[in-house]
Amino acid sequence: MNQAPTPAATDSNPSFDVLIVGAGTGGVTVGAMLRRLHPSLSVGIIDPADTHYYQPLWTLVGGGEATKEASGKPIASLIPPGAQWIQGAVTKVLPEANRVQ
Numbered sequence: 001m002n003q004a005p006t007p008a009a010t011d012s013n014p015s016f017d018v019l020i021v022g023a024g025t026g027g028v029t030v031g032a033m034l035r036r037l038h039p040s041l042s043v044g045i046i047d048p049a050d051t052h053y054y055q056p057l058w059t060l061v062g063g064g065e066a067t068k069e070a071s072g073k074p075i076a077s078l079i080p081p082g083a084q085w086i087q088g089a090v091t092k093v094l095p096e097a098n099r100v101q
Contacts (some may be wrong), residue, residue: 004035016044018030020089023075025045025054036074041084046090046100052078 018034020027023045031043057071079085092101 002047014044014086016042016084018042019044019046021093021100023049023052023078023085025052026077028052030078031083035080038080039082043080045083045085046086047075048087048089049075049085053077058065060065 018031018041020031020043024047027045027047032047033040034043051072052075053068054071054073057066058068061068061071062064075087076085090100094100
């Protein structure tokens, strides 16, 4: 049975082959595709939120046909198997050093 990932400690200094900034639909999809195509690839996904809201459903929320809560899922449940979730925010991208803060 797969257990939902927990966020990595933010005070550690992990290293990944690929680090994805943002656990929205695009970030999670790219992470899943990379892991499926290259299972040995280390993938990190960084996002500070606990919940991902599927924004196309918000049209129905605005129309009173759905609730905001109905559009949300815990981010931990969306992280692809084998990827690591870092619950934090990127404040700076340092491409020359191949790092983020």
